Amino acid sequence: MELVRYILRRTILSTFVVVGVTFLVFIVAQVVPSDPAALYAGPRPTAEQIEKARQELNLDAPLAERFVTFAKAMAAGDFGVSYKSRRLIADDLRAYLPATLELAIFSTGLALLIGIPLGVLAAARQGNWPDRLSSLGSIAAVAMPTFFLAMILQLIFAQWLGILPLSGRLSREISIAAPLPMITGFNLIDAVLAGRIEVVGDALKHLILPALTLASYPAGVAMRLTRSAMIEILERRHVTAARALGLSEPRILFGHALPNAMGPALTVIGLSFAYALTGAVLVEIIFAWPGLGRYVSEAILAKDFPVIAAVTMVVTICYVVMNLLIDVAQALVDPRVALS
Amino acid sequence: MPLLEVRNLSVTIPTPEGDVHAVRAINLEIEKGEIHGVIGESGCGKTMTGMTLLGLAPKGARIVADSLHFDGEDLSKNAERLRGRRIGLISQDPAAALNPVLSIARQMDDVLRAHRNMSRQARRAEASSLLAATGLPDPQRVLKSYPHQLSGGMQQRVVIAQALATGADFLIADEPTTALDVSVGAQVLALLRKLVSDRGLTVLMITHDMDVIAEACDRVTVLYAGLSVEVGPVGEILQQPGHPYTQALLAALPDAAPHGARLAAIEGSIPPPRSGIEGCAFAPRCPKAMPVCARQVPPKRLAEAHRWLCHLPASAP
Ligand SMILES: Nc1ncnc2c1ncn2[C@@H]1O[C@H](COP(=O)(O)OP(=O)(O)O)[C@@H](O)[C@H]1O
Numbered sequence: 001m002e003l004v005r006y007i008l009r010r011t012i013l014s015t016f017v018v019v020g021v022t023f024l025v026f027i028v029a030q031v032v033p034s035d036p037a038a039l040y041a042g043p044r045p046t047a048e049q050i051e052k053a054r055q056e057l058n059l060d061a062p063l064a065e066r067f068v069t070f071a072k073a074m075a076a077g078d079f080g081v082s083y084k085s086r087r088l089i090a091d092d093l094r095a096y097l098p099a100t101l102e103l104a105i106f107s108t109g110l111a112l113l114i115g116i117p118l119g120v121l122a123a124a125r126q127g128n129w130p131d132r133l134s135s136l137g138s139i140a141a142v143a144m145p146t147f148f149l150a151m152i153l154q155l156i157f158a159q160w161l162g163i164l165p166l167s168g169r170l171s172r173e174i175s176i177a178a179p180l181p182m183i184t185g186f187n188l189i190d191a192v193l194a195g196r197i198e199v200v201g202d203a204l205k206h207l208i209l210p211a212l213t214l215a216s217y218p219a220g221v222a223m224r225l226t227r228s229a230m231i232e233i234l235e236r237r238h239v240t241a242a243r244a245l246g247l248s249e250p251r252i253l254f255g256h257a258l259p260n261a262m263g264p265a266l267t268v269i270g271l272s273f274a275y276a277l278t279g280a281v282l283v284e285i286i287f288a289w290p291g292l293g294r295y296v297s298e299a300i301l302a303k304d305f306p307v308i309a310a311v312t313m314v315v316t317i318c319y320v321v322m323n324l325l326i327d328v329a330q331a332l333v334d335p336r337v338a339l340s
Numbered sequence: 341m342p343l344l345e346v347r348n349l350s351v352t353i354p355t356p357e358g359d360v361h362a363v364r365a366i367n368l369e370i371e372k373g374e375i376h377g378v379i380g381e382s383g384c385g386k387t388m389t390g391m392t393l394l395g396l397a398p399k400g401a402r403i404v405a406d407s408l409h410f411d412g413e414d415l416s417k418n419a420e421r422l423r424g425r426r427i428g429l430i431s432q433d434p435a436a437a438l439n440p441v442l443s444i445a446r447q448m449d450d451v452l453r454a455h456r457n458m459s460r461q462a463r464r465a466e467a468s469s470l471l472a473a474t475g476l477p478d479p480q481r482v483l484k485s486y487p488h489q490l491s492g493g494m495q496q497r498v499v500i501a502q503a504l505a506t507g508a509d510f511l512i513a514d515e516p517t518t519a520l521d522v523s524v525g526a527q528v529l530a531l532l533r534k535l536v537s538d539r540g541l542t543v544l545m546i547t548h549d550m551d552v553i554a555e556a557c558d559r560v561t562v563l564y565a566g567l568s569v570e571v572g573p574v575g576e577i578l579q580q581p582g583h584p585y586t587q588a589l590l591a592a593l594p595d596a597a598p599h600g601a602r603l604a605a606i607e608g609s610i611p612p613p614r615s616g617i618e619g620c621a622f623a624p625r626c627p628k629a630m631p632v633c634a635r636q637v638p639p640k641r642l643a644e645a646h647r648w649l650c651h652l653p654a655s656a657p
Pocket residue numbers: 353355360361362363380381382383384385386387388389398613
């Protein structure tokens with residue numbers, strides 16, 4: 001019951017955040033010093049063409065009316081047309097968003113899978129070599145520039161060992177010769193749905209290097225946070241009690257202490273996810289990953305405001321939903337969370 | 341042969357500010373089936389003694405003893421193996437002893453899984469019957485609860501049920517009633533007495549409360565500054581305490597003291613745990629101290645079934 005009320009409260013709060021961001025995006029659109037009508041009208045427009053564009057875009061209506069129109073369109077998933085390419089933005093998003101989400105989810109999972117166990121190990125062997133080594137590793141992981149790590153990984157795994165592809169989402173033989181039907185846009189899911197297991201493997205191979213590159217920073221942070229939380233928790237009385245009850249050390253570490261340390265570890269998911277959603281421009285470029293980061297960076301250079309607004313909205317919603325899920329997970333892991 | 345035999349135990353903890361003599365010279369002889377009280381002021385080494393028996397003394401602690409045996413096994417080698425199998429712990433603050441983010445069902449099940457070879461269903465049933473054995477009225481509801489949803493008394497019963505789940509037959513109860521209301525504490529003591537007689541357990545009852553000794557224990561060892569200074573049957577020690585420290589403890593407890601009263605203050609304080617001790621540790625506070633007390637370690641005195649350490653002869657009042 002407490003849990004249901006807690007989830008409801010969080011959902012309402014999240015809705016406010018989304019509405020607030022919608023308003024912000026709209027306001028920024030008014031303030032940015034560029035003439036959307038001129039952009040919309042194409043290269044070297046005449047005054048007449050610009051006027052026509054103004055009417056088409058409804059730019060002369062009162063501000064409040066235009067905000068309502070804007071919000072309604074956003075809610076309906078109608079993001080309008082790119083000033084630059086004249087393509088429907090919704091169509092572009094359907095292609096780019098799943099690619100980015102796939103990478104973001106995969107790299108976040110990887111970051112936790114690497115960071116949390118290492119943090120537990122470091123805390124359990126505090127001051128000894130496993131601790132020193134993984135602490136050093138976490139500093140390197142956080143400090144290493146993304147492009148540099150990406151290039152090193154490409155060099156080792158694609159160039160020298162030749163076991164992983166250099167870039168792209170799928171091999172040419174598949175993407176050109178026998179493309180996947182686009183159902184969800186997530187290659188892994190679409191391949192399973194299409195019953196093409198060999199494609200699952202190919203998609204996974206393409207995911208590993210960019211995901212690893214993206215996971216490096218959040219994995220380092222997850223390791224540090226888990227380590228410090230675990231060190232504090234291992235001092236608590238209930239851990240001594242668990243030892244006195246004759247539980248095995250791995251059971252105590254992972255079954256008893258770690259659930260208490262999940263709070264900070266879960267927080268990293270939000271960080272890692274946000275980072276992967278929009279901070280991944282460089283990674284997407286290096287690995288030729290057709291995602292949102294590349295899409296929006298081109299839009300920014302072209303002052304293509306509808307695209308910028310659409311991506312901002314979509315990223316906000318993804319982030320808000322992710323945080324909602326994290327909050328719920330936190331309440332499930334620690335029943336006291338829902339009480340506060 | 342006693343179930344637990346501790347002779348001349350000392351536990352020294354090195355710290356940057358110097359060695360802490362947490363336990364200086366403690367003797368314990370605990371017979372199977374008894375509730376043996378250990379009483380003394382805060383800081384006299386009660387908890388450290390218990391933790392040493394469990395093999396949970398702090399890392400780096402130097403443990404020295406002439407004998408440290410449980411049921412014939414050397415605890416200085418086997419404490420880790422005996423802990424949670426034959427020796428269990430019931431600690432002072434049940435709220436802190438239970439894991440706040442795991443359900444009681446999960447915490448009971450973990451213990452059963454570690455010690456018993458049973459199916460899931462059998463473990464569930466066993467958990468429920470162990471909770472019932474500790475007097476919890478609705479075990480099914482308790483199993484579904486998290487620690488913060490239970491009262492202190494219920495939490496302590498869960499802790500006791502966990503200790504029973506290990507199959508341990510020797511329980512170290514470290515101030516098991518201190519964090520509880522007086523009436524709830526009395527119920528927990530009654531429960532421990534019942535478990536001792538029903539299941540043949542043996543209990544080491546650590547406390548700083550004479551009432552707990554009077555209410556629940558068969559024999560008692562009195563500690564002062566990491567030393568055991570007196571031991572004997574509870575009735576005898578309450579009636580004719582031999583050691584001036586025990587006498588002071590009892591005198592500080594007014595007849596009309598409210599139930600569960602803490603040890604009233606005795607003038608002065610225990611010697612600092614980092615300093616060495618010459619002669620009798622109690623000499624600076626002892627109303628009967630003689631010049632010899634500060635110089636020489638007091639000899640052993642005997643009267644009836646109990647013994648203590650003092651320069652005063654046993655016959656002296
Ligand atoms: N981990 C530790 N490091 C250093 N000193 C300690 C540690 N634990 C306990 N002590 C010291 O050892 C002495 C005995 O402590 P303890 O056994 O907890 O006493 P009691 O349980 O009788 O109150 C105290 O002086 C205490 O400060």
